[in-house]
Amino acid sequence: MTKRYLSSIALALGLLVGATSALAAEEGGLPHAGTNVGDQASLQRGAKLFFNYCVGCHSLKYVRYSRLAEDLGLSEKDVMDNLNMTGAKFGEPVVSHMPEANAQQYFGKAPPDLSLEVRAKGADWVYGYLNSFYLDPSRPVGWNNAVFPNASMPNPLWELQGLQVAEKKPGEEAVEKLSLSQPGKLTPAEYQQATRDLTTFLEYAAEPAALQRQHYGIWVLLFLAGFTFLAYMLKKEFWKDVH
Known part of the structure; x- marks a missing residue:
């Protein structure tokens, strides 16, 4: 058996x-995102990027400012002074201040809520998407994306990354290579780290309970190991006289 x-x-x-x-x-x-939601410094850097470059259009309606403070090791003052751009209360969820009607007019469709984006598509997809924007004059917003072709979203981090152009084989639409035509404020390595931090934050936002789950998981495994040992010893005691 x-x-x-x-x-x-x-x-x-x-x-x-x-x-x-x-x-x-x-x-x-x-590309492998290499995220680690247990890295609090990375989460804090990612939160800073999200609230400076993303919250103008995208919400995190399943995450509250108070939960961010607790999980990211920030005080209420830190969150309300540096991350709250909409005047929301401390216990309220993160909601973009852009009216949906305006978003529909500007981009052709309302930008999606990003609370569950990493759970839906994976950290590697999100990380690759953030690194794959390129200039495309044929698109309404002037940008395209190699991971998600014909996306309606412009590159929100272009000033950090710089401007990328795509190389394609003659007669084909698939992007063969992306190259930097104009550098941004960050070096390529620094930009990759920045997008990794942003992806880490979005991975956390998709499941804030993961931090507690990982912490308690160790104790649960230790308990199960101890219980299994005791059950084994009890079984030996019950069956020691059975031949």
């Missing part, structure tokens, strides 16, 4: 690894 049980666990792990590999293959070579 024990051997069959171990075989079942091995099979389940094998299927999990296989599914993970298949999913990675489907991503089509997206």
Whole structure:
């Protein structure tokens, strides 16, 4: 029975690894985001980028300012003075101040709420998207994106990254290569770190409870290990006289 049980666990792990590999293959070579929601400094830098460059159009309606303060190690004053751009109360969710009707007029559609963006598309997709904007005069907003072609969104971080242009094979629409035609305020390495921080923050926003889950998970595993040991010793005691 024990051997069959171990075989079942091995099979389940094998299927999990296989599914993970298949999913990675489907991503089509997206750059690895390398995010870590346990890195509080990265979360703080990402929050700063979001509230300076993204909240004008995008909301985080499932995240409250008070929760941000608690999870990011910030005081109420820090949050209200530096992150609250709309005059919302401390206990209210993060909502963009752009009216939906205006957004519809400017961009053709209202910008989506980003609370669950990383859970929907993955951290690697979001990170790749933030690094793949390029100039495209044929588009209404003057920008396009290699990861999400014909997106209605301009590059909100262009002054940090600079201006990218796309190289395409003759007669093809797919982008073969992106190159920097005009540098921005950050070097390419600094910009990649900035977008990694922003992606980390959005990954946190998609599941704020992940921080507590990881913390409590260690204690749960320790409890299960101790309980398993005690159950095993109890079983040996009950069955020691059975031959």
